[in-house]
Amino acid sequence: MSKNQYNFYKNRYIYGMVRLTMHTPLEVVLKKMEAVAPVDCQNNFFQICIVVSGQGYLGLDSHRTAFKPGSVILLTPDDVHHFELEQPTEFLMVRFSSSYIRAFEWGKMNQMECILYYARHFTGCIMRTPDDNVLVKSIVTSLLHTLEHPDLYQEDVIKHFVNALIVIAARNIEKAGPPAAAENTDKKLLDIIHYIEEHIFDPARLKAAEIGKAFGVSASYIGQYFQRRSGETLQHFITQYKLRLIEHRLKFSDMRVNEIALEFGFTDESHLNKYFKKQKGVALTKFRKQYTSVAVKAGSDS
Structure with a gap:
């Protein structure tokens, strides 16, 4: 080639x-x-x-x-x-x-x-x-x-x-590590991040109690530790990471909304749409159309 x-x-x-x-x-x-x-x-x-x-x-x-x-x-x-x-x-x-x-x-x-x-x-x-x-x-x-x-x-x-x-x-x-993490991020924080990445498609495994259990500590301790070391709450990190992946699929893949919902463990398309709209203030289909319309305009102006 x-x-x-x-x-x-x-x-x-x-x-x-x-x-x-x-x-x-x-x-x-x-x-x-x-x-x-x-x-x-x-x-x-x-x-x-x-x-x-x-x-x-x-x-x-x-x-x-x-x-x-x-x-x-x-x-x-x-x-x-x-x-x-x-x-x-x-x-x-x-x-x-x-x-x-x-x-x-x-x-x-x-x-x-x-x-x-x-x-x-x-x-x-x-x-x-x-x-x-x-x-x-x-x-x-x-x-x-x-x-x-x-x-x-x-x-x-x-x-x-x-x-x-x-x-x-x-x-x-x-x-x-995360944007606000200390320069010398410790291994435990990285292990928690790896756990979240590994289970990002399984909502049940992302509950604080489950994460704490995986590391032999309580839900409250794991939340406090993560926030102290990373500068953001555990739930905020999980939400933003998940939204980033969902947004990317909407922008750059041809996956259907119901396929994305299934991948991330939502019960159905409606459940995912409510979650996305609550976090982003816009419905899934509208978000995708807005991005697509910008891409189409770019093509027509070239």
């Missing part, structure tokens, strides 16, 4: 912002960018950007953080971002859809989905573990070599490297 087959995406403009749409589950491309006036962009896919050379700043929502060679940046479909380059810069862009994540049989499937929730509070390099920096450097070198030397097995080789990169990204995001 030629490297050009990994580089099919279409620019769509909406209110002065570039909307990048990917039409394949996975793309890997080495992109050279010049130091020009920055333009806000929003993707309909996840993108891991590894800085190969050059430096500058990433503008993400209201934040601005520096990057340099070796920086690993993760952008989600909701991120409005731009790059402010101080010099010509090369990025290795690894783009993948939610369908790509869900199609692969990860050993820790729900941990992979933590990307959907945690990534948004990272405003710069996501790497937190020095040993993982060594692994990422090796993977990047291997990906660049594979792109430069295409053969019959290129697609499979690239997928293996990309999957390793996604796992490493998820591991570092998890180690950072």
Whole structure:
């Protein structure tokens, strides 16, 4: 497979912002960018950007953080971002859809989905573990070599490297914990978060009493401990994580509402709709239509 087959995406403009749409589950491309006036962009896919050379700043929502060679940046479909380059810069862009994540049989499937929730509070390099920096450097070198030397097995080789990169990204995001967590998040808090991720589709297992039982403590203690260490209540964390996953399915998948309800353990579509409307102030179908109408307008204006 030629490297050009990994580089099919279409620019769509909406209110002065570039909307990048990917039409394949996975793309890997080495992109050279010049130091020009920055333009806000929003993707309909996840993108891991590894800085190969050059430096500058990433503008993400209201934040601005520096990057340099070796920086690993993760952008989600909701991120409005731009790059402010101080010099010509090369990025290795690894783009993948939610369908790509869900199609692969990860050993820790729900941990992979933590990307959907945690990534948004990272405003710069996501790497937190020095040993993982060594692994990422090796993977990047291997990906660049594979792109430069295409053969019959290129697609499979690239997928293996990309999957390793996604796992490493998820591991570092998890180690950072929730947005308000202490810098050196302790193991117990991470274990609680992992438990929630593992059982996010089973409401009965997400009750404070059940979580406390899993860790040998009372419901009140587990709630107090989580809030003290993370900066938010246990229930708020669970609700926001679940909503993030539901929103993502509504925006970027063709799943029916009743299928989403079944996946997350709601009794039926009506039950899920009441839950979603209470939290977001808008019905499920209206939320999906609003997002779809924006995407359609972007396409018609391109």
